[in-house]
Amino acid sequence: MKKLPLFPLLFALTTAGKVFAQDTLPKFSLINAGNNRIIIGWVNKLENVKQISIQRSFDSLTGYKSILTVADPTSPQNGFLDAKAPNDRMFYRIYIMLEKGMYLFSAAKKPVKDTLKIARTLPVADGNNKQPVILDSAERARPVVIRLDGFPGTDSVAVPNPVVIKNKTNAFVPSLYVYTCRDGYVCIRLPDKEKSKKYSIKFFEDEIQLFELKEIKEREFKIDKANFYHAGWFRFELYEDGKLLEKHKFYLEKDF
Secondary structure, three states: OOOOOOOOOOEEEEEOOEEEEEEEOOOOEEEEOOOOOEEEEEEOOOOOOOEEEEEEEOOOOOOOEEEEEOOOOOOOEEEEEEOOOOOOOOEEEEEEEOHHHOEEEOOOEOOEEOOOOHHHHOOOEOOOOOOOOOOOOOOEOOOOOEOOOOOOOEOOOOOOOOOOOOOOOOOOOOOOOEEEOOOOOEEEEOOOOOOOOOEEEEEEEOOEEEEEEEEEOOOEEEEOHHHHOOOEEEEEEEEEOOEEEEEEEEEEOOOO
16 A cells, blocks of 8 residues: 655634634544534645545544545535534544545544634534535635534444435445555454454455455454455455354555
């Protein structure tokens, strides 16, 4: 997996005489506006972005679920108000999908207190107004804000219907359990549950089963991509105590 360059740029938004600074992807700003309302904002200078999703978890390492996939991932500035956070101590990260199956995650972070009280001046779009608002440094900050009423959380097994944009296809969202690492290996991260479970994974190329891992003991490990013989897409089936937990796929790139 290719290492992606970072673009250090700071974009300032002026509102009510105060300054709200947004970070450049994969960094992002995260503000606790009170009453379990969390404001996520970012500036996008990455090229060839196909999808941007906001993910939330109770801890910094596991259990992340996508709460929103933005309508236009190419927008240079964007933001979102999570008005239905379970508490103000949740962890957030951003999933960024690029071309040719490449993707990356931002670092996880917790919201900081809104000492400037910016959130009180932000308009909240209702269910009938989902048009994106482009931010401008010379105007009052108006990030894209959508209520989460009736919008369920998502994971790699059950994904809600995304916002439909004409002439655009839905981008690939990798599994949380079996996915391609940045070093090109296949990463396995099984659910960490209090009660011990038995896991097994079957790997396929098209409809042909390549191999199977049975009674897996480790919760986190890697598989050398040499086991798959070539680059391309591969499918897998993850079983928990003999029951199918997830069917998904991953992409392996060429070494050169």
